[in-house]
Amino acid sequence: MARSACLLSAVCSIIFLVTPMSQAGYEPAEKLGTPKGADTGHETYIPVVSDQDFQSVMQKDQKAKPTVMDAHQKLLERRYDLSDKPSKTMMSGGRKAVQEGVRVRLPDGVTWDDLATMSPAEIQDKGLFPKGFLPLPHAKHATGGMVFPENQIERITELEQRDLKRFDVEFDMPAHLMPEFPPPLFLTTRPDLGDVSQGKLLSIDNYFEIMHGLITPVQMEGLRLLLTPFPQQQFNQTEDRKVMRPSLGVTCLDCHANGHTNAAFHLNPDTRPHAARLRLDTVSLRGMFNQQIHGSKRSLRSVEDFSEFEQRTAYFDGDHVTAAKKGVHLPNRPDQVAMMAQMQNMLDFPPAPKLDVLGRLDPDNATEQELLGQKVFNGKGQCAACHAAPVFMDNLMHDLKVERFYKPQMINDQFIHAEGPIKTFTLRGIKDSPPYLHDGRLLTLEDTVEFFNLVLSLQLNTEEKAALTAYMRTL
Template sequence: MTRKTMLLVCIAFVFVGIVGFQMVGNGLHLLQSPGTKVENYKESDYGLGSGYVDSLKQYPDVKLGERQPFEIWEYAGKGESSFGSPELPMPWSEWVSLLKNQKPKLMKDVRTYMASRYNFTNKAIPNQFMSGGRKPIMAGPIAKITGNVKSFEDLSKMSADEIKKKDLFPYKPLAHPLQTIAHMVFPDAWNKVHPEHERIDMDHDFPDSYLPEFPAPMFLSTHKELGDVTKGQEVTLANYYEIFNGLLTAEQMEGLKELLRPTPTTWFNQTNHRVTLEPSAGVSCFSCHVNGHTNGAFELGPDSRPNFARLRVDTPTMRGNYNLMQLASKRSIRSMDHFAEVEEYFDGDPGMQQAIGPRSQKRETTNRMGDFNSILDYAPAPKLDPLGKLYKDKATEQELLGENIFHGKGQCITCHSGPAFVDDYLHDLQVERFYKGRPEGPIKTFALRGIKDSPPYLHDGRCPTLGDTVEFFNLVLELQLKKEEKEALVAYMLCL
């Protein structure tokens, strides 16, 4: 044996000594350490109660494109794979036929389901409008109470166990209407202007009156004197230069351009793996975050598998992101440039991105996108003083009462403090105490500054109005607020 060979053998035995080995025939077979395992392991209920996990259903066996039950919270378990495929399970013509034929019945059932949960009256709060001054703010609560309960006040007197046992909780999660495909669903108002985003499989499930104004005004922290810098226009690649040249730095102009530039996504792209009839250039950040705000489009959060375990998430506003230390509902992303870099156009599946065409954003580009994002301001709040308190000579008695409840009995200030009215933490509200279903876990607290412009509420839109949001937290936090106190809280939040 030569010296070189002996040296190689010695190195091999040192390596094998670390990872383990097994003699196979006349050769060595390297092994990875198997790790340890608890003997007689017993499953815990993790504080959810004896038999809770076992009481949940296994996810339904439905194929891509097929509809699933809307009560998706009743299910739990593990999927077949963490990875998706860019190949459809059938020819394109059959895919289109399946989705087109299914859509009328699906949307009829979606409307029936939403009507069973909400009373969409289109009744507005008198003399209250979103910041653009055009769109009325809807009155609430509009969630329906079932059973023999007459009012929210009666419901709030019941214990969590009793509400759960009698299946009376009106604010169960909302599922994506077609969760097997999922992805972005744009409002009708957007699709009328951008028909390339109209889906062949489904439509939005909320009436337009319960969604943000479109197009929303845009306010810049660097030019408060201009108010809405768009002057009522939707900012696009065709007009952004004319609107912003002379207002932004060259770096911010580049960032805005990239926020407006469409790129392929999992289901909006140039391949057959899509939900639009014609090939699409994709979507941009501002397709959902119109004018740096939101148009009410919804998606599924990318942070779990299988698809049925992913939570429906509404598009949040980008206004005031300069005051937020955490972004995204569950992933705790810590900067705007990082968010621009990882924005989940491909639902957390790098394989899909490689097959369809990555966004290919360099770090210097995402930094510039974050740079523009950092000057998007909230709409003016003329009744708030520099420390976020109401001016007593500008506020009504009801609004001042609401502020007192916000800081006191309502306990809102616990999670909604500071200039953005947010604590920048994730909280687990343990809402499963009130209904039989899979726990949703910690969700990021959303800022309340400018909240009147961003219906519907909670991460999945299950609270269509501010009135519903107050009722939700009155139940979940067991606050026992009186009717006039809840109305005062809504009046106060309209000032923010």
Template structure:
């Protein structure tokens, strides 16, 4: 018997209520809770069979949402590649509501867009592929590579990653170090794992940094990948490593839900940000409450790996790192991960004279009419602050595939250096290309850029 999920109730509350309802017992709605169930009333075999049975319908629903929102076709930009050589997808992929244009939309007041229901669906918050369930989810190319290298399987039996590979970052991504810029890509085209980190980095890192890297590629128990009966891996798992999401110190766009929001339908999907240039950042965590990379590293192991629930963390195998010997070492390695080369930028982060005319016009727009520099300041194109875009001005609250789309609140200003290497965009990955991103901000900031101005702005962003 299947039960429709109420938008205000947790899935584990429904499981208990549904089981009693089958027996014919009248059940009152459970009160809201911030906690997950510790004692599971269902065998692992039953959980796995049920979720595998439900998987096709869940994935079909998410696939339908993506196709409704976006043009997912393969349209690489001619002659443009990421630092590791992967083609960059171009063009506006967000689908417009019928009967309108981008120019008309950008000219409307937020209230008009809201009342007429014209805010593009692709600009709404993007739900997790199964928002009621959530959890870490990796692209198949990363799963396959880790399986080959370590015989560790990051496959979930209940769910697959949703966005097409063409919209995701380089893999394996190049690694650039602030301490050894002369070496270029120190990964030598390899995915860094527990099996090859020492061979690649011995003699390049100091002993503390090398120990930090070892810990960053060491798997530890995590909510979906552990040994308990409520895991989401077919076999008991050694867990997840920091550099699974932040592959090669960059990102594979692995997704998750933030651990610091309740109830479930309000939790934001996370598009894993790159660790490149983390040394110039001062705010960490989904709500930016953490002030150092060491704080964030420790928080990830203690809380974020377990959906922000310390009770479940104890059950599934929390890894409590020693702050002085382990956390600091991990932070020290992360702090030397550099942005990719940007040959068209000078030492102040501005364009050199040899940049194209389109890029120069884009730079002028970036610091002028487009208002980008209000938040993204050179040389790294961040202000290390948070800003509330108040996107909810443009649409009525609504539930989309289990995600209650309303106010997102303040969001961190991410650095734009190397931005072409880090699709998709915005904190939840709702924008697939830089063209989508420019259209989004043109509407939200009401800057009324013309077509040529948008193209020039994209050209400048690709040079960063």
């Protein structure tokens, strides 16, 4: 595992974190119009009192928005092929095709086979780690906060007349690279019904009509709370919000649409300084009943802890001081939190008709390529070491030490550094949940296979990579 390179990277990270960025003596790897004024200091707390009035801040943000989004769009285009390339495989709701193909762009003159022959230290020294494999910045990393896709914004405006559109930043990925919308909703208690969403997005406006007769009173009350807007750092009624009008806030299911995900993103609350925080792609809540650790850095040990933490801390960028100012909702643990957890535990994985009850492919119902993919998954690919059937996760945290491949640097206001351990995400229903990895840096399953092939030095050949991708689409 190139232990010496790991130690060197760790030492470098420590040096950068205790040295002001302006004095660190490095050259940013990407200079694509990086917005000025990035928060690169070492504050633990977010400023509570603004030194500017709301109208001045909004006008400044609106004026800067085109420059901010242009810089981020150029970063994305430099890293990825963003074109629309649908496969023949449909997502679980049958409303959208899974995208296919490797989208991460390689450095000029280098192939995947070339990279596979190099050590992490050599790749780092030559600067050949694909940019799309680096941590992905927030579209406006210096500010952060929740950013919702346009389809969610439009539907919530239509249903509730509640505005989720920020005036300072926009969602950054094309719709064809996102999960289907609205996502299907499956219940552990009624698997016979399949998708119970009726093709609609659940909101406070329609949830009772859709779910009446399908869930218990306790679950119904939990769902109501999950669909009730509460103040959040950028969506609230104070002068430092990022929406034009004072806002009631956001709901849990504004990100976890229909108990799944719409790929909304924000920054993790449990890292400082601000520039070092990680972009977080919204994870699916499907299969929560089988998960034992939660949260962005997975320090939470129950669904109840997760629900309470999100309201108290994650909604406010990990800062309880500003939360008190903006109207933090403190749900009562014995009833409100318990009911929210009860509803989340009802959310099932989508059907996987090619798998048997132990999570193995039925040989009579799978293709030769899928069967080969299962063999690679459990063998040479080492996937099952963390993603064991039937739930395809191990409820542990792992550190891939990806920093072996790159040097600490600033990219579009994000300080790229060693990220530490991250929870193993379930692979059940994975075709429904693009983009991939905790920050959404991998746009397709093919990208994900190439990433792990390089980072884990698996030496998979072209046939094995394709088979592994085909297998994961059956899960």
